[in-house]
Amino acid sequence: MKLSESKLLDALIAQAKLSKKHTEKQQKIVEAAIQIFAEKGYANTSTSEIAKVAGVAEGTIFRHYGTKDNLLLSVILPFFKETFPVMAEEVFIEIASNVESFEEFLKAFLKNRIAFFLENKAIARVVVKELIYNEELKKDLLPFLSENFLSRVHKVADYFIERGEFIDIPAERIVKMVITFVGGFLVSRLVFLPDYTVTDEEIDDAVRLVISGIGKKDDGTE
Amino acid sequence: MKLSESKLLDALIAQAKLSKKHTEKQQKIVEAAIQIFAEKGYANTSTSEIAKVAGVAEGTIFRHYGTKDNLLLSVILPFFKETFPVMAEEVFIEIASNVESFEEFLKAFLKNRIAFFLENKAIARVVVKELIYNEELKKDLLPFLSENFLSRVHKVADYFIERGEFIDIPAERIVKMVITFVGGFLVSRLVFLPDYTVTDEEIDDAVRLVISGIGKKDDGTE
DNA sequence: TCGTATTGTGAGTGAATACTCACTTATTTT
């Protein structure tokens, strides 16, 4: 009932292994679920409504997914399977080494992630909403995110710190603040402003401000 | 059923006018509702549970609040009644004029708001969650927020722009980015990291980074 | 073509839910 028992990652691994074959009806069910979950949220969506929109009998949902919670997982997990590989260490390193400065890295990374999120806007919204709503999912996912994502940002930051690109403050603070800004940027534009389209110019703008700050640089006072 | 019909602000004004007298039981009900809404979300909370936690009969809830939606409003509205006066123009101006720089202004403002949000952590969480989940509430509230909050930040920014404190980019961008960061800061720390306590040092840190950026400056500032 | 497994169905089920109402208890007004 609560999505709480099953550790998210176990589910991810389990599902990854037995790469299911989707029937036509299953596809319809998942599409309908994504659409309605994104619109009204998981808790406010009934399985009967999903069935109606998908054009299948309600029983068919339970034949394939067993429970409503499991259907949510089946919607969310493929999103993560696509999300995390891009956040893999090699990819980070590759972007970082193909780029002259941290500014360029941030731009490239943000553009890449925003494009992906815009392509999968509905699922992204489902995930963020559930992440905020569902304490259990959050407890499962946040440690995983910080282990993977955070540590990789950290590594990249270290790389540019060594090259003397940053002001002289601890890497932890830089990482923390960059993540806060990037997270705030993504969440505000994808969740709070649902019909917003992020332009490349805006990304350039945002990154430039993170790097340069908004204060004037020529006076030496603090 | 959907909180959708009633315009939020109408409700705010209406409620403000007839400053209800709270009975002891009403107080208990609201306290219980805040606590459980914050924990599990509005949609996942039943009125019977609220009644049980509050130690009243379920009927008592409906005697006073009529519907569950209305109870949610009765929880949320006082929060806004406390939030918005602080965001009133005079207060903004006062903070701005008692302060030497935009950096100091931001610090003062953030410390003030974070203190308030920490004091009302549970309600803040309910509001943010519902804001994300409830499209209708969002449609009601976001325009109001942008009219009030955004325009005031804009005014303050203009003030400091005139004093030549910022790099030479349009005020809109500055405002947008500052709000993105401040919003991301608040949401990430209050909603995603529920047990997080924000220290003054961290606020100083964050603001300094917004002002100065993370890039190294040529002229050896700071 | 038959047998078996998989996929699909929708009426049915018990539990839960928001809300009602006839009633009792407490408070205020006269």
Added chain:
DNA sequence: AAAATAAGTGAGTATTCACTCACAATACGA
């Protein structure tokens, strides 16, 4: 103190919900 109003109660109600199950249709290898 009597009457009137408001606060509080909890069993009851209609509806919705996630989920089941006996059965039907389809796919598919032998």
